[in-house]
Amino acid sequence: MSKAGAYTARVIVTDAAQGEFVAHWMVKDKGYKRIAVLFENDDYGLGLKDVLAAKIPANGGQVVAVESYYLGETKDFNPIITKIRALKPDAVFIGGLYNEAALIAKQASDVGWNPPIFGVDGLYSPALATLGGKSVEGICFSGFFHPAATIPMVQEYVKAYRARFKAEPGTYDAFAYDAMLVIAKAIENGGADRQAIQKQLKTIKVEGVTGTNIFDEHGDVRKNPMKLTIKGGQIVPSRS
Numbered sequence: 001m002s003k004a005g006a007y008t009a010r011v012i013v014t015d016a017a018q019g020e021f022v023a024h025w026m027v028k029d030k031g032y033k034r035i036a037v038l039f040e041n042d043d044y045g046l047g048l049k050d051v052l053a054a055k056i057p058a059n060g061g062q063v064v065a066v067e068s069y070y071l072g073e074t075k076d077f078n079p080i081i082t083k084i085r086a087l088k089p090d091a092v093f094i095g096g097l098y099n100e101a102a103l104i105a106k107q108a109s110d111v112g113w114n115p116p117i118f119g120v121d122g123l124y125s126p127a128l129a130t131l132g133g134k135s136v137e138g139i140c141f142s143g144f145f146h147p148a149a150t151i152p153m154v155q156e157y158v159k160a161y162r163a164r165f166k167a168e169p170g171t172y173d174a175f176a177y178d179a180m181l182v183i184a185k186a187i188e189n190g191g192a193d194r195q196a197i198q199k200q201l202k203t204i205k206v207e208g209v210t211g212t213n214i215f216d217e218h219g220d221v222r223k224n225p226m227k228l229t230i231k232g233g234q235i236v237p238s239r240s
Helices: 015-029 043-058 078-085 098-110 126-136 152-165 171-190 194-201
Strands: 034-040 062-069 091-095 117-119 140-143 205-208 211-214 226-231 234-237
Touching (some): 015 140, 034 078, 043 062, 043 091, 062 078, 078 098, 098 117, 126 234, 152 171, 171 194, 171 205, 171 211
Parallel strands (some): 034 062, 034 091, 117 140
Antiparallel strands (some): 140 226
16 A cells, blocks of 8 residues: 655545445445446546456456546446446446546436446535436445434534535535544644654544544554445435
8 A cells, every 4th residue: 555655644545445345345245246347547546446356356256347438528438338238247336436427327327227336435425416316326335424424523513514614514524624633633642843743643543523533654544434325316324
């Protein structure tokens, strides 16, 4: 795993960790063995593709197709959809963002194909349901924040955010809040200079609205994703 940097710690779990989580979810938890992988052709998508290519077989599944597209450029997914549909995958993994995921789901639905679709937190946006409508119903993805979570700290944060900004907090709002909490705690414990903060980040443990923030030797956070899905046009926790 690549290092974040000597003076860097990130409160967002790496794509590699999320990809591994979703591979296990699809194959072990859901029982889908034949997986088609679609990914945006950039560092983000390529990284996810590589993780899925390794972790799907490691969990007992098979990658039956690997197809790329270009972020913001590919609009017609029908050639890809036709190609992978013929291979009869049990599920589709999309290594990209919500805009393209909505297009893929909608264009697949338009030709009568509605496979189970999975992704990571790049799919986490209310715009996914707005753009995809009924075609994105049931799409599953990993995430680390949900405003309806019953955890008291989350509810206090959501209440304060709504009062101040007159809007709903998103996942990256929550990550930013946790980053502030981590820095504040490090300064409180050891002082405000960079060496003191760096030293604190090696051992610090901070409860946040996206989970417990504990960092490894590379500065990467270790916390467990949530399973989320689209139900009734809303992002909700998945029950399986």
